[in-house]
Amino acid sequence: MLSVRDAHARVIAAFEALPAEMVSIADAAGRVLAAPATARLTQPPADLSAMDGYAVRAADVPSTPGTLTLVGQAPAGGSYDHVLKAGETVRIFTGGPLPQGADAVVIQEDTKADGTQITILDAPRQGRHIRKAGLDFKVGDQALKAGRTLSTRDVALAAAMNLPWLSVHRKPRVAILSTGDELVMPGEPVGRNQIISSSGIAVAALVRGWGGEPTLFDIARDDAALIESRIAAGAQHDLLITLGGASVGDHDLVQAALKAQGFSMDFWRIAMRPGKPLMFAAKDRARVLGLPGNPVSTMICALLFLKPAIERMLAQPGDLVATQPARLAVDLKQNDQREDYVRSTLSRAADGALTVAPHPVQDSSMLSVLANASGLLVRPAHDPARTKGETVQIVDLASLPGGY
Structure with missing residues (x-):
């Protein structure tokens, strides 16, 4: 079997x-930049006041108190369009442009006004309370690099850079096909020997959360011709996800349908738990990732293989999910030949250390355990027995993007 x-x-x-x-700046949050976002202006465009007060020449008030003559004002959106002369001051407001000749701002709390006579009570320092031109960014600055997933903060920055449109990678289009006579959708009548299909809905949510556009097909019954037609439709997408039917039993029809349509099997078994029957196939530019049918296996295999595939289509590295160290809360027996992703509870010990306690039941059909897990304990193949207190590697589920 292939390793993870x-x-x-x-x-x-x-x-x-x-x-x-190209997408509107209003629709850019969560998208991945395909080209750098380059500022079309300088911000601030000129030296601006950072406070309400008075624009002065610092040399005019070497000591306090000192009195200057008020000659005008510079509100935000307005300006004083004359050179500030010796002994003069201008009333200025936050965001107002600094008059030519001024080199400091005295906040209004440090002044006393008597008509046009303004007494300065605190000696100004050159550059005090001034936002210099270009403090935030300058025209031509590439403030956001290609490959960046845009946060709401990034979108605000791009908008301030006067960018109404951004170049982003197209969202991967992912088709999702569940197969099996035993499956029914939530809310439908559940017959004898039937179960609710939850994996397709879960995968669609993951695709959306990871930056793709899911298309959830109707459940395909165990009919070779029907499955072939659905595969043909799914192959028109950037990726087709099949759920179930990828093993080698008499009723597992997906592999046969793929081979009938000319797909080459890369692999169909991997050494992991849960998720041994994982399949990957290709034909020309079409790609098929066959996930196991059990819902927990589906979710964990999606994290390890579907998420990186989507990331690659969005010009990102597509690395395996990151792990971090934690302290084991219980003893563990030796692991077998399969890498194990153990549903667990993470907590903090009295000394602040991160600890991990595996759930006592690890059946791959138990979604309740996965839903309530806060982490996955990752045990390598043939991992020896471990004792309480040893350091192991975990995946912190709360830190994963996309609402996992």
Whole structure:
């Protein structure tokens, strides 16, 4: 069986960045920049006041108190369009442009006004309370680099840079196909020997959260011709996800349907738990990732293989999910030949250390355990027995993007 890392490497090697498209700045949050965002103006465009007060020449008030003559004002959106002369001051407000000749601002609390006579009570320092031109960014600055996933803060910055449109990578279009006579959708009548199909809905939510556009097909019954037609439709997308039917039993029809349409099987078993029956196939530019049917296996395999594939299509590295150290809260027996992703609870010990306690039942059908887990304990293949207090590697589920 293929290792998780070898399978991951094969999957991400099959994908490349999707073409760019232009989107409105209002729709850019969460998208991945395909080209740098370059400022079209300088911000601030001139030296501005950072406070309400008076614009002065610092040399005019070497000591306090000192009195200056008020000759005008510079509100935000307005200006004093004369050179400030010796002994003069201008009333200025936050965001107002500094008059030519002024080199400091005295806040209004440090002044006393008597008509046009303004007494300065605190000696100004050159540059005090001034936002210099270009303090934030200058025209031509590439403040946001290509490959960046845009946050709301980034969108605010791009808007301030006077960018109404941004070049971003097209969202990966991902088709999702669940197969099996035993499946029904939530809310439908559940017959004898039938179960609710939850994996497709979960994968669609993950695709959306990770930056793709999901298309959730109707459940395909165990009919070879029907499955072939759905595969043909799904192959028109950037990626087709199949759920179930990827093993080698008599009723597992997905592999046969793929082979009938000319797809080549890269692999169909990996050494991990949960998720051994994972499949990857290709035909020309079409890619198919076959996830296990059990919902917990689906979710964990999606994290390890689907998320990196989507990231690659968005011009990102597509690395395996990151792990971090934690202290084991219980003893563990030796692991077998499969890398294990153990649903666990993370907590903080009295000394502040992160600890991990595996859930006592790890059945891959138990969504309640995964939903209530705060972490995954990652045990390598053939990991020896571990004792309470040892350092192990975990995935912190709360830190994952996309609402996992």
